[in-house]
Amino acid sequence: MKYNAVTIKDVAKALGVSTSTVSRALRDSHEISPETKELVLECAKRLNYTPNPIALSLKEKKSRSVGVIVPEVANGFFSQVINGIESLAFDKGYDVIISQSLESYEREIRSVQFLASRSVDGLIISLAAETANLEHLQQLHARGLPIVFIDRITDEINTHRVIVDNFRGTYDATEHLIQSGARRIAVIAATEFLSTTRERVAGYREALQANGIKELPELVHYCFYGGIEFAEIEEIVNKLFTLRQKPDAILTTSDKLTTGVLKTLKRRGIKVPQDVALAGFSNTDIPELIDPPLTLIRQPAREMGAAAIDLLLQMVNSKRRGERV
Amino acid sequence: MKYNAVTIKDVAKALGVSTSTVSRALRDSHEISPETKELVLECAKRLNYTPNPIALSLKEKKSRSVGVIVPEVANGFFSQVINGIESLAFDKGYDVIISQSLESYEREIRSVQFLASRSVDGLIISLAAETANLEHLQQLHARGLPIVFIDRITDEINTHRVIVDNFRGTYDATEHLIQSGARRIAVIAATEFLSTTRERVAGYREALQANGIKELPELVHYCFYGGIEFAEIEEIVNKLFTLRQKPDAILTTSDKLTTGVLKTLKRRGIKVPQDVALAGFSNTDIPELIDPPLTLIRQPAREMGAAAIDLLLQMVNSKRRGERV
DNA sequence: CCGATATTCGAAATCGATTGCGTAAAAAAA
DNA sequence: TTTTTTTACGCAATCGATTTCGAATATCGG
Numbered sequence: 001m002k003y004n005a006v007t008i009k010d011v012a013k014a015l016g017v018s019t020s021t022v023s024r025a026l027r028d029s030h031e032i033s034p035e036t037k038e039l040v041l042e043c044a045k046r047l048n049y050t051p052n053p054i055a056l057s058l059k060e061k062k063s064r065s066v067g068v069i070v071p072e073v074a075n076g077f078f079s080q081v082i083n084g085i086e087s088l089a090f091d092k093g094y095d096v097i098i099s100q101s102l103e104s105y106e107r108e109i110r111s112v113q114f115l116a117s118r119s120v121d122g123l124i125i126s127l128a129a130e131t132a133n134l135e136h137l138q139q140l141h142a143r144g145l146p147i148v149f150i151d152r153i154t155d156e157i158n159t160h161r162v163i164v165d166n167f168r169g170t171y172d173a174t175e176h177l178i179q180s181g182a183r184r185i186a187v188i189a190a191t192e193f194l195s196t197t198r199e200r201v202a203g204y205r206e207a208l209q210a211n212g213i214k215e216l217p218e219l220v221h222y223c224f225y226g227g228i229e230f231a232e233i234e235e236i237v238n239k240l241f242t243l244r245q246k247p248d249a250i251l252t253t254s255d256k257l258t259t260g261v262l263k264t265l266k267r268r269g270i271k272v273p274q275d276v277a278l279a280g281f282s283n284t285d286i287p288e289l290i291d292p293p294l295t296l297i298r299q300p301a302r303e304m305g306a307a308a309i310d311l312l313l314q315m316v317n318s319k320r321r322g323e324r325v
Numbered sequence: 326m327k328y329n330a331v332t333i334k335d336v337a338k339a340l341g342v343s344t345s346t347v348s349r350a351l352r353d354s355h356e357i358s359p360e361t362k363e364l365v366l367e368c369a370k371r372l373n374y375t376p377n378p379i380a381l382s383l384k385e386k387k388s389r390s391v392g393v394i395v396p397e398v399a400n401g402f403f404s405q406v407i408n409g410i411e412s413l414a415f416d417k418g419y420d421v422i423i424s425q426s427l428e429s430y431e432r433e434i435r436s437v438q439f440l441a442s443r444s445v446d447g448l449i450i451s452l453a454a455e456t457a458n459l460e461h462l463q464q465l466h467a468r469g470l471p472i473v474f475i476d477r478i479t480d481e482i483n484t485h486r487v488i489v490d491n492f493r494g495t496y497d498a499t500e501h502l503i504q505s506g507a508r509r510i511a512v513i514a515a516t517e518f519l520s521t522t523r524e525r526v527a528g529y530r531e532a533l534q535a536n537g538i539k540e541l542p543e544l545v546h547y548c549f550y551g552g553i554e555f556a557e558i559e560e561i562v563n564k565l566f567t568l569r570q571k572p573d574a575i576l577t578t579s580d581k582l583t584t585g586v587l588k589t590l591k592r593r594g595i596k597v598p599q600d601v602a603l604a605g606f607s608n609t610d611i612p613e614l615i616d617p618p619l620t621l622i623r624q625p626a627r628e629m630g631a632a633a634i635d636l637l638l639q640m641v642n643s644k645r646r647g648e649r650v
Numbered sequence: 651c652c653g654a655t656a657t658t659c660g661a662a663a664t665c666g667a668t669t670g671c672g673t674a675a676a677a678a679a680a
Numbered sequence: 681t682t683t684t685t686t687t688a689c690g691c692a693a694t695c696g697a698t699t700t701c702g703a704a705t706a707t708c709g710g
Contacts, residue, residue, distance in 0.1 A: 059699095380695090680684085
C-alpha cells in the first residue's frame with residue numbers, strides 16, 4: 001500500500017504511544033505488556049497498517065527479492081524455469097525480478113549491475129551466449145552476493161549449479177539415432193563457449209566413438225546466437241543439404257534449435273524421418289504433436305527452477321545468520 | 326552495489342564537505358561551484374560510488390519498478406508479452422517484477438497486494454480465470470496506482486487496455502472454416518467470464534449467424550482452467566466425439582487450448598483436417614510445423630507487451646508531474 | 651518503609667539520500 | 681566604505697521502520 005499508506009507513526013499517534021512501542025508490539029517483543037500489545041494490534045488492523053518494505057530494506061540491507069537473468073523469457077525452457085522459480089519464491093514471500101540478456105554480454109553486465117544496485121538478496125543466472133568473461137559476477141560473488149547458476153553454468157565461480165546430465169542426454173539420443181540406422185549424424189549446437197554446448201557435443205562425440213563412427217567436421221555446426229536469429233539456422237541447414245554426402249540424421253542441442261531446424265526442413269520439403277532423422281533437446285509440446293514423434297531430450301525445467309530458488313534461499317538465509325556458505 | 330557499498334557519506338568524508346554538497350554536486354545543482362563539482366565527481370568515480378535506489382525509493386515514494394501479473398509465465402503468449410515488457414522497461418531503467426496468478430483469484434489478490442506493498446510504480450495485469458470481483462484492483466486504482474490491462478481486461482476499471490480485435494479473429498477464422506465446408510463447428514473456449522472468451526465466442530456466433538448456420542449448444546464448451554489442467558480439454562474432446570453427430574470442425578480460443586486439443590486428437594487418432602478441421606488462437610511455432618498447417622489466429626504478443634509498458638510509463642510519469650491522467 | 655530489581659515504555663540514532671532554510675564570505679551596488 | 685546581493689555551502693529534517701540506551705513506574709525482599 002503506497003498511496004496514503006498508513007505508517008507506524010499513524011498507529012502511534014492514534015494510540016498516543018511512541019513508534020518504538022508500536023514497532024515492538026507488532027514484533028511481539030517481551031518488553032511490551034500484553035494489554036498494550038493487544039491495543040496496538042487491534043489499532044494496526046483497524047487502520048489497515050502494512051509495513052513499508054522499502055524502509056525495511058534500507059534498514060536491514062536486504063530486500064526480500066531475487067534477481068533472475070535468462071537469455072530470453074519467450075523460450076519454452078526458460079519460461080518453465082521461471083515458472084518454477086516464481087512459484088516457490090512467491091510462497092516464501094520473495095519478489096522475482098526478471099531480466100533478459102538476449103544473449104548479449106553487454107546487456108548481461110548491465111542487468112547484473114542493475115539488479116545488484118537494487119540490492120537483490122540473491123541472483124539466479126543462465127549465462128548469455130556472448131559471455132566469456134565473468135568478472136562482473138565474480139566481483140559480486142566475492143562481495144558475498146549469493147548466486148546460483150542454472151543450465152548454462154561456469155566453473156570459474158564456485159557456487160551452486162543446477163543442471164541436468166547434458167552429456168548423457170546427447171549420448172543416448174545419438175546412440176538412438178545410430179541404432180535407427182543413421183551413420184552421418186550432423187549436430188547443430190549453440191555457441192561453443194556455453195557449458196551446455198560443450199557437454200552436449202561431448203556426449204555426441206563419445207557416442208559416435210563408442211559406436212565406431214568417425215566424426216566428420218563438416219557435420220558439426222555452431223549457432224552463435226543459438227537460434228534467436230532464425231537465419232542462422234537456415235543457413236546451416238542449407239549448408240548441410242548441399243553437401244555431396246548429405247546427413248541422414250540431425251541432432252540439435254536446444255529448444256530453439258530443434259524448432260528452428262524443424263521449421264527449415266519443412267520449408268524445404270525435407271521429410272522427417274524419411275529424408276533425415278531428427279533428435280534433440282526440446283521443452284515444448286511440439287515433438288508430441290509432430291508425426292511421427294521425434295526423439296527428444298526434455299529437461300525438467302520447472303523442477304530445475306524450483307531447485308535453483310531453493311538453493312538460493314538457503315544461501316540467503318544462512319548468510320543472514322552469519323554462517324559460512 | 327550493496328555489499329560494503331560506498332555511500333554519499335563516504336564521499337563527503339573523503340572530501341571534508343557535507344553530504345548536502347555531495348548530493349547537490351552529483352545532481353549538478355547551480356548552487357555548487359564548478360570546482361567543487363569537479364572534485365566531487367572525480368572522488369565519486371574514484372570511490373566507485375553508486376546511489377542507493379532503496380534510499381531513493383523511500384524518499385521519493387517511487388521505486389522505478391513495475392509489477393506484472395499474468396496467469397502463467399510458461400505460456401507462449403504470455404512469455405512473449407513479458408519479453409516485450411521487459412525489453413522496453415529495461416531500456417528505461419525500470420525493474421520488472423513478475424508474478425503468476427495461476428488462474429487463481431486468491432493468488433491474484435495476494436500478488437496484487439504484494440506488489441502494491443512493494444511500492445511498484447505501476448501494474449500490468451492479465452486477469453485470472455477465477456477473477457470475478459475487482460475490488461482488489463479498484464482500491465489501488467482509486468488510490469492512484471497506474472494500471473494497464475492486457476489481453477484479459479475488464480471494463481469495471483477505467484484505464485488503459487491493450488487488446489487485439491478478438492471478435493474479428495474468431496469471426497474470420499470461423500468464416501474460413503465454413504468456407505472450407507464445415508457446418509458443425511464446435512468451439513472450445515476458456516472461462517466464460519474472461520473478456521477474451523466473451524469477445525471470441527461472440528465472433529464465432531456472429532459468423533455462424535451471418536452464414537445462416539444455427540448454433541448448437543452441444544458444440545459450445547468452456548474450460549474453466551483454460552487448459553492448465555489438461556484433463557479438462559480431454560474430457561471435452563471426448564464428449565464432442567461421442568455425440569451422435571460429431572463436429573466437423575473445432576475452434577479453440579487460446580494458445581493452451583489449441584495445443585491441448587491437438588494433443589488429444591492425436592492421441593485419439595483423429596486426423597486433422599481429414600476427420601475434423603481445426604482453427605484457433607496460438608502463439609507458438611506449432612501450427613507452422615504441423616502438417617497441414619492450421620488456420621490460426623496469432624496475437625502480436627511482444628508488441629502488446631511493449632504497448633502496455635509504454636502506456637504504463639506514460640501514466641507513471643504524468644502522475645509524477647502531477648498531471649491528470 | 652527503603653533500596654533493589656523488573657517491567658514497560660520513550661527519546662533519539664540509524665539506514666542513504668534529498669532539500670528547505672540559514673549563513674558566512676565574496677561580489678556588486680550605492 | 682557601507683550596504684546589498686549573490687554565491688556556495690552546512691545544518692537538520694524527512695522518508696518508515698528498528699533498536700540501543702535510558703528512565704519512569706511498579707514490585708519485592710528485607
